[in-house]
Amino acid sequence: MLGFLFRRLGDIIPTFFGVTLLVFFLIRLIPGDPIIMLAGERSVEPERYAELQAQYGFDQPIIVQYFDYLVGVFQGDLGKSFVTKKPVIDEFLTLFPATVELALMGILFAVFIGVPLGVLAAINRGKWIDHLTMSISLTGYSMPIFWWALLLIMFFSTTLGWTPVSGRLSVMYFFEPVTGFMLIDSLLSGEKGAFTSAVSHLILPTVALGTIPMAVIARMTRSSMLEVLGEEYIRVARAKGIAPFRVIMIHALRNALIPVITVIGLQVGVLLGGAILTETIFSWPGIGKWIIEAMNRRDYPTIQGGILMIAFVVMSMNLIVDLLYGIVNPRIRYKR
């Protein structure tokens, strides 16, 4: 197990290196000079342009720029944003908890709704419950996030007035963030009503973000369950007179979950991608919105740093998923 962990960690280093290379050169291939973008319609004088180029280090050969960047990265310095002039790592750390909180809620929603839906469909194969749950999941899967999010807002927030439209907390509450996780910070603040406000702000973004992974998980659980339910050991378990609930939950589901866990792991990447849209619509101050804005402004350090950090998170998640296999299914052993 430990050997496997080290081997996988060893794999991460070249991947990480590859990501820096890819991101650094790809964003420079996108047309659009950050200095010209900054000046817009008013155009920059050639002398001023040269001055700014020197200031941002663009006057250096690109290999030198890359090398400088790499040296910075390995010292934990992702550079400073061209726009806000603040260290990229500080901005990332301020915004990241918001994305994690949302993604975590999204994945919990997806798992806690998706897995039972899949099981329900599988044990009622061919019946109306199966058709209904699978149509729900297909609809969820096909719904574009921005459209789904706007529908949710219009129905639950504007028409019914049950949930707030956007943001993380009612603007009437004010306290300094401690952990960056609003659910925790609102509890720590001790302000009356702050926690419920934070919860109410989380509902719609969670549903909007979690719907597609929920649909994928439901479908995956269903097909995996169907396969397992046809296995002989299930028949044996039933023949032994074990309660049907126990057969399904202990004997079948646990084995059926292995491919589902793979899918959940892969959904983390999807969630971070979906977070970009969800965060924009719900005015959620996370990294998705931050990177999009940086792209529009060709803020190279922010794009590079942001993508690198996301890649790092996704790689770590995949590693955790690989390790989880062994816990779910003892037959899987990590060999050297």
Added chain:
Amino acid sequence: MKANFVKVALGAGLLAATALAAPTAASAKTLVYCSEGSPEGFNPSLYTAGTTFDASSRQVFNRLVQFKRGTTTIVPGLATSWDVSADGQEYTFNLRKGVKFHTTEDFTPTREFNADDVIFTFMRQFDKEHPYHGVSGGSYEYFNAMSMPDLVKDIVKVDDYTVKFVLNRPEAPFIANMAMDFASVLSAEYADKMMEAGTPEAVDLNPVGTGPFQLVAYQKDAVIRYKAFPEYWEGKAAIDNLIFAITPDSTVRYQKLKAGECHVMPYPNPADLTEMEADADINLLSQEGLNVGYLGYNTAKEPFTDPKVRKALNMAINKDAIIEGVYQGAGSAAKNPIPPTIWSYNTETVDDPYDPEAAKAMLAEAGYPDGFSTDIWAMPVQRPYNPNARRMAELVQADWAAIGVNAEIVSYEWGEYLERTKKGEQGTFMLGWTGDNGDPDNFLAVLLGCDAVGGSNRAQWCNEEFDNLIQQAKTTSDVLERTRLYEEAQVVFKREAPWATIAHSIVFEPIRNEVVDYKIDPFGGHIFYGVDLAE
């Protein structure tokens, strides 16, 4: 499962309702503005975006002279009066006494505003050796864009309450420049203190100004909080707290406005305007914007070197169809290169009529009876002065095809587009301008002056008669004389037709009914001093 979901939603909704109801009951007047984006920082001299100015200069700071709210008229600010020397090269400002700076966690001012603050503010941007020049990236793009480094010779403290700006040449628009956001006055005492503490960047992150509101907290991409400054020199603001709830999506901003989660929102989606107008809780304000959208001809390139060709193409464009199809009615046809809200707008000029037959005849007269082939460059971005350049290009393409001119639509990525049009690679191109300081010079010299060829004069148009008029207007501070010169310049512009002036957009701002005395700012800003909330 479905039933469970409804239960969860219902429960949470009830929770939310109670949560929202509790704090709003507080007695302080709080105005919530659903802003469109995050500020880049809080020192307006370092940035150029309107979003940043809304969050900084327009609430937290003052300038020596200011624009009267809702107009482009210049009124005294931190200077009570100013004198211009006979040669137009010396501007002496008499400063206001008794003006206080904000007190924050990091800083308690020991003195009132004086000449040192003015000197600090401008020398930081002007003098490359100034200890603060390089702080926070040290790029002062607006100061540079307004040619201040070439224009200013020296800035002198005459006494504690008098400051003199010495210029290299007479420049009448200088006074309008001093009302711009980059000229917001910072506290020199605060800057010194932060330098001593080894944290000079704090000056640009935690602003200390003399303005009507002081910054309380900023949570990136989420909320900006201000409170009214009780000792503000013009009197305390009518509202007690001002909150910017950052909401980038325009549809969501509208939903928040409808739900009462904010009082004012900028940049509504044109498709929502009809519904907003019908909403009894919402008051939809509108005003002509300080901008112009145009189609420019590359006058350095055949056949556009001939004014007849340009005129003929102008006459072939159906502007009404463009205003309907591109601006969705939220625009008015432009005849002059400056918007009607700017002084010296010439009401006498006559626009080229839409007349394809006459256009065809004029084209034949210019030697192109069978038309010719060219290109139309369409901007890849949406701007207030041109909400959909691609669509506009298609309409113009069809109009020109009717007189035998075949135009191919070309587009590039925005940075590329700006760079290539500057170099003059285009035949015809679309662009526009939003005024910076309400001075006609800011349109006419910047976009059409000979000095700007190879820069922001992308029509590459240099007309001696026109240029003489605008140069002359720069050197006199007599407004009547300047008005006459600019009016004449507009006549030359109309005759020579380097552009087809398309439209001035109309700015819409929906506000909730309880908002009292909100005014649309012609510069596109959002100003909350002077605004109240009905009980």
